[in-house]
Amino acid sequence: MAGLVHGELLPELRVESVTPDDPVVVHHAPAPWRVLGRGNYAAVLVHPEHPELVVKVYAPGRPGVEAEREVYRRLGEHPAYSACLYSEDGFLVLRRLHGVTLYDCVHRGLPIPEQVIRDIDRALDYARDRGLHPHDVHGRNVMMHEGRGLVVDVSDFLRDEDCTKWKDLKKAYFRVYRPVFMRLRMRVPYVVLDLVRLGYRLTRRMMPDRS
Numbered sequence: 001m002a003g004l005v006h007g008e009l010l011p012e013l014r015v016e017s018v019t020p021d022d023p024v025v026v027h028h029a030p031a032p033w034r035v036l037g038r039g040n041y042a043a044v045l046v047h048p049e050h051p052e053l054v055v056k057v058y059a060p061g062r063p064g065v066e067a068e069r070e071v072y073r074r075l076g077e078h079p080a081y082s083a084c085l086y087s088e089d090g091f092l093v094l095r096r097l098h099g100v101t102l103y104d105c106v107h108r109g110l111p112i113p114e115q116v117i118r119d120i121d122r123a124l125d126y127a128r129d130r131g132l133h134p135h136d137v138h139g140r141n142v143m144m145h146e147g148r149g150l151v152v153d154v155s156d157f158l159r160d161e162d163c164t165k166w167k168d169l170k171k172a173y174f175r176v177y178r179p180v181f182m183r184l185r186m187r188v189p190y191v192v193l194d195l196v197r198l199g200y201r202l203t204r205r206m207m208p209d210r211s
Contacts, residue, residue, distance in 0.1 A: 001050055001053055001086065002088070004049075005093070008030055008033070008047075009029075009033055009045065009047075009055065009057070010057070010090075010091070011030075012030035013028065013043075013045075014029075015027070015043050015058075015059045015060070016059055016060075017041060017059035017061065017062050020040055020041070021040065021201065023038035024038050024041065024062075025038075029045060033045045033046070033047055034046050034047075036054060037152075039155065041059060041063075041064055042056050042057055042062065042064070042155070043056070044094075045057065046096065051096070052096050053085070053096055054093075054094050054095075055091055055092070055093055055094075056092045056093075056094055057090065058091065064155050065089065065090060065092060067155065067158045068154065068155045069084055069092060070158065071154045071155070071157045071158060072084035072092075074127075074130045074131060074132055075126075075127060075132070076130075079148075080120065080123035080126075080149060080150050080151050081123065081154065082095045082096070082097050097152055098145050099144050100145075101140050101141075101144075101152070102142050102144060102169075103138075103139035103140045103193060105144055106139070106188050106193065107188055107189070108187060109186060109187035110144070112144055114178075115147055115148065115149070116149035117149065117173060118149070119148050119149030120137070120149040120150075120151060120166070121170075123150075124137065124151070124166065127151075127154070127157060132154075132158065133157060133159055133161070133163075134154075134166065135157060135159045136153070136156045137153075137163070137165055137166035138165045138166070138169060139169060141153035164204075168200070
């Protein structure tokens with residue numbers, strides 16, 4: 001896999017981080033590589049010859065590879081997390097997790113059972129027991145697969161500061177999603193979800209001590 005990354009992917013991949021609060025932009029990914037996801041600092045790609053592995057490539061100028069590698073070292077093996085199998089400056093090779101992000105579940109009208117929320121809660125407690133600090137856990141960073149919850153982005157788990165995103169998401173799940181969206185199987189357009197995300201971010205900046 002490292003040979004494919006150095007020989008095919010990195011020479012032609014064009015990834016840009018425009019702002020640290022928004023997903024990176026992938027201007028070009030060489031065939032047959034396919035973009036699976038985009039975080040605020042990195043893009044995740046898969047090669048058809050290695051469907052159970054993904055490569056997470058950080059955008060130029062964005063740090064975090066060493067920190068994320070350390071997070072995976074502390075996590076070890078856990079069913080709700082991926083694992084880092086190889087890393088170098090600028091990229092990591094991770095075990096692929098399959099599923100649908102909770103963000104996409106709401107968009108597609110897929111019901112999110114409470115078991116998914118409980119699984120993620122337990123996974124975050126597991127991380128805390130290993131000296132980590134779950135941070136930036138939101139709808140695009142957690143997934144559902146066969147009715148179980150997964151955590152797909154742990155890059156900020158070394159940040160020793162309070163983060164209420166997961167707690168706020170759980171409140172929205174129990175107060176709004178379950179009684180309304182889940183019951184009615186409502187599909188929410190991405191433009192509406194993005195506006196909610198923007199409004200939440202602005203609210204947190206104006207009132208950082210309130211959920």
